Amino acid sequence: MDPKAFFKLSYGVYIVSSSTDGKDGGCVINTMTQVTSSPARISIALNKNNFTLKLIETSGTFSGVVLAEAVEMDMIKRFGFQSGREASKYEDIPMGRDSLYNPYPTENVCSRFTCRVISSLDVGTHVLIIGEVVEAQVMDGTAQPLTYANYHLKKNGTTPPNAPSYQETTEKTVGYRCSVCGYILESDTLPDDFICPVCGKDASYFSKL
Known part of the structure; x- marks a missing residue:
């Protein structure tokens, strides 16, 4: 099996977040996908070691934002290369809260979603979560979404070991x-x-x- 074949799959770059007992957290993923339109449902996959997963499992809700191409690598580093167990991801950055109290970044974001967890599936190293969308908003109608390919090509980005696409x-x-x-x-x-x-x-x- 040639693992490079998986590099041809198309991905976006997203930040998913949740909040539990006054603790906010979030992480970068490339696995947020619409699975149905009516009702509107989204799937995400998170590593079992990920602190954000623990917050989502406790709160039963999460936010997801589509990052724009203009996003700075500092934002990727903040949410993708440090753990929420030690770092306060949302400290001193522009942010909002949805109707379910989930935090979300507001700069260089194309759109945002608010979801209630309706099911989850253990898939080995990761947990697949299905969320029903209760809010959806276009944040910047002119911004182009950052693709995972351009994250590597234009921003020289790397893949964290906890990511589903890490090899x-x-x-x-x-x-x-x-x-x-x-x-x-x-x-x-x-x-x-x-x-x-x-x-x-x-x-x-x-x-x-």
């Missing part, structure tokens, strides 16, 4: 890998002052391949 590479590469986000610096040497361009960690977080 271990079997190819021999000379360089150093970031232990936080998986970014690979293809080089024979690692400068002492090197900073990861994706998650911002210093050289001490890199290991030789």
Whole structure:
């Protein structure tokens, strides 16, 4: 089986969020999909280790936003490469709350959705959640959605290990890998002052391949 075949599947880039007992959380995913139109239902898949999944399972609700191409990598880093167990994802950024009290970012967002969980399915490393849409709003009608392909092509984005599309590479590469986000610096040497361009960690977080 050629794992590169999966790279041809088309994805968007989204942030899903929830709130429980005064704790807000959210994460970046590429697995938000409309599954029916009447009633309107959306599916998402989250890693079992993901703190946002725990919030959704407790609250029974979640928000989902479609990120625009103009979104900064700092936003991807904030929601995609740190855990909500330690970090306050929504601190000091523009945000809103939907009718079910779920938080959601408001900048560089094409549209947003509010969902109630109606079912879930254990699919191994991840949990597939089906949500019934109770709110849907276009946030910016002129913005182009960020595709997963352009996230990699235009923003040099990497895939976190918790993502459903993450794959271990079997190819021999000379360089150093970031232990936080998986970014690979293809080089024979690692400068002492090197900073990861994706998650911002210093050289001490890199290991030789």
